[in-house]
Amino acid sequence: MQLFYNPSLDNSFKQFFFSAEESKHIVRVLRKKEGDILHITNGQGSLFEAEILVADVKKCKAQIINEERSIPKMFSVHLAVAPTKMNDRYEWFLEKATEIGIDEITPIICENSERRVIKQERFERVLQAAMKQSLQTRLPKLNAPTSFNDFISKTEGELQFIAHCDDSEKVELKRRLAADKDVVILIGPEGDFSKNEIKEAMEKGFTPITMGKNRLRTETAAVVACATIAIVNA
Numbered sequence: 001m002q003l004f005y006n007p008s009l010d011n012s013f014k015q016f017f018f019s020a021e022e023s024k025h026i027v028r029v030l031r032k033k034e035g036d037i038l039h040i041t042n043g044q045g046s047l048f049e050a051e052i053l054v055a056d057v058k059k060c061k062a063q064i065i066n067e068e069r070s071i072p073k074m075f076s077v078h079l080a081v082a083p084t085k086m087n088d089r090y091e092w093f094l095e096k097a098t099e100i101g102i103d104e105i106t107p108i109i110c111e112n113s114e115r116r117v118i119k120q121e122r123f124e125r126v127l128q129a130a131m132k133q134s135l136q137t138r139l140p141k142l143n144a145p146t147s148f149n150d151f152i153s154k155t156e157g158e159l160q161f162i163a164h165c166d167d168s169e170k171v172e173l174k175r176r177l178a179a180d181k182d183v184v185i186l187i188g189p190e191g192d193f194s195k196n197e198i199k200e201a202m203e204k205g206f207t208p209i210t211m212g213k214n215r216l217r218t219e220t221a222a223v224v225a226c227a228t229i230a231i232v233n234a
Helices: 020-029 087-100 120-133 148-154 195-203 218-232
Strands: 003-005 015-017 037-041 046-054 061-069 077-081 104-109 159-163 183-187 207-210
Touching (some): 087 218, 148 195, 195 207
Parallel strands (some): 159 183, 159 207
16 A cells, blocks of 8 residues: 655545645656545544545645544653764664654754754654555654753653663663553663763653663664564553
């Protein structure tokens, strides 16, 4: 199944037009024609079936014939991950986390962060592509970058963790997770969280965790965290 994305669709729409880019892809690349059925999501849990009315390469017109709503999960996954020095590594995390299942991402700026600016629009496109590729109907929320201190002072979850490489005492993530619980996890930059940041997070109720004996890169740790949560909630 080929899945398309249109964030403005809801059950009030009967007919609509695809963008010029998607119209070209539908008509010229996929060679779709009048009467063919397409599947579209709005990224908010709806899956629409639509029939092509006008197969125009610049302005493809379709009519919605059916809508299905996905059942919301009983839990949410929010990862606050420091931007990596190389953008492509962060994009890899966004793609894989979306495929596995994540609800919200916040890039956090830490004391040791080497990158403090992200490509918001580019990252949004990565999330959209991963959602469509994995045939999901809910688009993860990508927040604007925020400072470490602002994040820990304003964010709450049933389960709150901070993953770091310091030699201080930590517990294994898989042993502290529970099914159907909202999870927030902090993952730091290549230079790790500072001792002061670890202390401040713990004072705000974040539990220090490890994801195994091996030292993981920022983006790898984030994907492992998503996978571990998914397994616990399977």
